[in-house]
Amino acid sequence: GARAGGEIAGPVGEIVGGTVGAAVGAGLEIPNAVITSIPRDEPSVVVRERVVVGEPLPSTVELRTVPRHTEYRYAIVNDRRVIVEPRTRRVVKIID
Incomplete structure (x- = not known):
């Protein structure tokens, strides 16, 4: 998430992408x-x-x-x- 966001929208995109990626990947415990x-x-x-x-x-x-x-x-x-x-x-x- 962070890498893709950074490539598209720079540092702000990196922060948003990292946050979204973490929420999808680690936020849900099954x-x-x-x-x-x-x-x-x-x-x-x-x-x-x-x-x-x-x-x-x-x-x-x-x-x-x-x-x-x-x-x-x-x-x-x-x-x-x-x-x-x-x-x-x-x-x-x-x-x-």
Whole structure:
């Protein structure tokens, strides 16, 4: 976040970019109970885009509700389980 902001808008952009990047990357702590509730044996969807924390998943990827933790959504993309912010579709954690 800071590097991209600095390249685009100088020192002020670096501060804003760093703040946004930190909020997306480290600001959301996912409880272990949520992680262990996500099934491992579901089919994976293949997407061409890189799956990266902080970036949204394509609209073609179906988001599923985490069992017993309905405030969280997940998807299995390119053989990796990912937890997604449902409103923005942004990846908040890549599990494996």
